[in-house]
Amino acid sequence: MLSYQAGAVLLGPRQIGKTTLARDIADSRDAVYLDLEREDHRAVMADARQYLLSKQGKLVVLDEVQMMPGIFKELRGVIDQNRRDGFREGQFLLLGSASSTLLRQTQEGLTGRVAYLELSPILTTELTDDLTQEQLWLRGGFPDSLLAGSDRTSLQLRSDFIRSYLERDMPLLGINVPMVRMRRFWTMLAHLQGEFLNARKLAEALEVEGKTVRRYIDILVDLMLVRRLQPWTGNVGKRLVKSPKIYVRDSGILHALLGIGNIEDLLSHPVVGRSWEGFVIDHVAAVIPPLAGLYFYRSNSQAGLDLVVDFTSGERWGIEIKRSASARPKSGFYTACDDIKATRRIMVHSGDEDFPLKGDTEALSLRSLVEQVGALS
Secondary structure (H helix, E strand, O other): OOOOOOOEEEEOOOOOOHHHHHHHHHHHOOEEEEEOOOHHHHHOOOOHHHHHHHOOOOEEEEEOHHHOOOHHHHHHHHHHHHHHOOOOOOOEEEEOOOOHHHHHHHHHHHOOOEEEEOOOOOOHHHOOOOOOHHHHHHHOOOHHHHOOOOHHHHHHHHHHHHHHHHHHHHHHOOOOOOHHHHHHHHHHHHHOOOEEOOHHHHHHHHOOOHHHHHHHHHHHHHOOOEEEEOEOOOOOOOOEOOOOEEEEOOHHHHHHHOOOOOHHHHHOOOOHHHHHHHHHHHHHHHHOOOOOEEEEEEEOOOOEEEEEEEOOOOOEEEEEEOOOOOOOOOHHHHHHHHHHOOOEEEEEEOOOOOEEOOOOEEEEEHHHHHHHHHOOO
16 A cells, blocks of 8 residues: 555555554554644644755655645645655655545545545454454444444444544534434444435424435535445336435444444344444445446335445346345345346345345355455455
8 A cells, every 4th residue: 555656555454453553554664643633743843844854755644634624735845845855756745534525635635645545344354252243243344443342332433432532523524413413324324224315304304404404415425434325227118217216324323323232132123124224335345346336226116135235347246235144135236236137146245145036046145245346356
């Protein structure tokens, strides 16, 4: 990553634990770590240009970089000076809350000098022997939440994260929405996990205009907290559903919003199937190639696919998401695969085994699916 020709790399993580990551990177190299939330660390940057030039040849890690938006103009000159002196790449590692505001600031100040990398949550393929996929699903991919000593502690961490994001992070990013209203809206979306977006009904429930609901969704999508999954709209000669589906991206945050604290409560909750669906979609989204497309498919005759993956190679995978390995796709799945001319037909489940189904359909574990999609990246 750091050998990339850019002078700086911006990580846009959406998970608790990025500070630990930054410190680990700094400790592994002759590097300098600054947490720009800390007043003493900001103080050493009073003359940012001079300070950063004094660290020439070292990796400088700037955490919570959104706390000093003016730093990007200074970085531009420092990167150019370092390049003239022969230090062309991997000069800075920037970490901050993902948002269009932060991206715009870097684009304005560091065009041609920065590479972007979104950190995905922990995936099922990364679990150690003492962690289960079920725990990952319940607690989500935030490291501190997943590794907490108990489900109760994990839930408290995620609840605190939600509160601090609403009370502190959003205002810092210039998002001026009443905290109570945004919390209510975010929770409403959690209850509607995996359903078609109906902005009118949401607006009525919140007693706001439809355009306000769309703005709130844009904010949560922009912050990588919510996924707006678009429908596949190829020409198949059928009337297709055109409304997007909405998912809270991290399953642990979803469960915290709904007050689900343990696996027993999750398995008995009405959201369980759609929670698993979002969990699978988030895994696939984390490993697909950069230019691949991710969609769902639904015709007005109810033929549908939970996920369509369009690869630039011309491959198109039709995917049905089931929690149980004993479940089987319904006829609408096979019709939908025919409609979109799927090159692979897959049912992904929560078990560990891969096995064939009828009609050239494969049943894959989530781990296998992630590995096979990732192999094409």
